[in-house]
Amino acid sequence: MKILTSPARRAAVRSAAIATALVAAAVGGANPAAEADARFALPDGRARGDGVTLVKTGERVRIGPSMAANGAGRSVWVSGNVKVHAPGVDTREAGPNNGPQGEEARPGSNGVATTGAAATLSVGYVVGCQVDVGQLKLGAEGSLDAAAAFSGAAGSISLPLAPGRVIYAPVSANKKGKQIEEPGTYFLNWRNVQMEIQGCGGYAQARSYAVIEVTGEDHQKITLWGKPFTIG
Numbered sequence: 001m002k003i004l005t006s007p008a009r010r011a012a013v014r015s016a017a018i019a020t021a022l023v024a025a026a027v028g029g030a031n032p033a034a035e036a037d038a039r040f041a042l043p044d045g046r047a048r049g050d051g052v053t054l055v056k057t058g059e060r061v062r063i064g065p066s067m068a069a070n071g072a073g074r075s076v077w078v079s080g081n082v083k084v085h086a087p088g089v090d091t092r093e094a095g096p097n098n099g100p101q102g103e104e105a106r107p108g109s110n111g112v113a114t115t116g117a118a119a120t121l122s123v124g125y126v127v128g129c130q131v132d133v134g135q136l137k138l139g140a141e142g143s144l145d146a147a148a149a150f151s152g153a154a155g156s157i158s159l160p161l162a163p164g165r166v167i168y169a170p171v172s173a174n175k176k177g178k179q180i181e182e183p184g185t186y187f188l189n190w191r192n193v194q195m196e197i198q199g200c201g202g203y204a205q206a207r208s209y210a211v212i213e214v215t216g217e218d219h220q221k222i223t224l225w226g227k228p229f230t231i232g
Contacts, residue, residue, distance in 0.1 A: 038063045040229070042080075042208075047224040051088015052119065054210050054224040057081045061229055062192075073198040074232045082123050082210045082224075084186040089118040090216055094179040119214045122177035123188055124170035126207055127231075129161035129200035133207050134228040161200040168209075169195065180212075197231060204231040 042059040059080035065073075094117035126133050159167060170177070171190045178188055197204050208226030213219075 042227045042229065045224050045226065047210075047222050049212070049214070049220045049222040050218070051086065052212055052214060052220070052222060053085040054212055054222060055083045055085070056208070056210055056224055056226065057083070059208060059226055063231055073196065073200075074204065076195045076197070076206065076231050077192045078125065078195065078208070079191045079193070080189070080208060080226075082121070082188045084119075084121055084180065084188075084212055086119060086180060086186065086212075086214075087183050089180060089183050089214060091182040092116065092118040092215065093181050094120075116215060117179040117181050118183075118216070119180040119212055120177045121180060121186065121188060121210070121212050122170060123190070123210045124168055124208070125195065126166060126168045126209060127159055127161065127195065127197065127204065128166040128206070129197075129204050130163045130202040131166050131205065132228075133166065133205045158196045158198060160198050161204060163200065163202055205229065206231055 039060070039062045042061065044059075045056045047054045057080070060078070062077040064075050064077075159169065161167065171188070171193060178186060180186060195206070205228050207228040210224040211221065213221045
């Protein structure tokens, strides 16, 4: 993972989850079939708040058989870029961070925990076994279990999935997200991050998410979903 920053808020009272704007054509059908070394790109997206804009570009997926070669697993490699243009945020330093704790511990957080910084950016993937992740919403009823964070730009993570289970996996070396302490434009990039999915006897689906939460009196929370894709 590579993070570049350059000093971006003003926020309106609202907590929003804005649907992804599909501005690029996906390859093939709605859900590309999972097969060895299947590769495809996913649409770019954009979500706007008051003084904050999220942009996702260059999301790519490669699907292959599990490295464990046990017949029940599969591997997926993901890459992408998220840009936050935040000219309207305040200048505010981050405080202690509890990290993501899941829906049961922190309803509505879905792995995103603000620290008191002007804004917090969290990016990752929601992965489900025999679950339509396209119907999930951050803060919806039910629980999403936390997974360990990806370990860097070329990291990997093992995701034990039972039928009906949904987990989220942040794209972060420390699971705490990117703390934004002043106005500016910020970038978060990830390359060939591997997810090893084990224990899911049926189909598995995943989709990316990017969440920016702006603190202060004019609180807002903006979610940018990626397009769901089938892993197999």
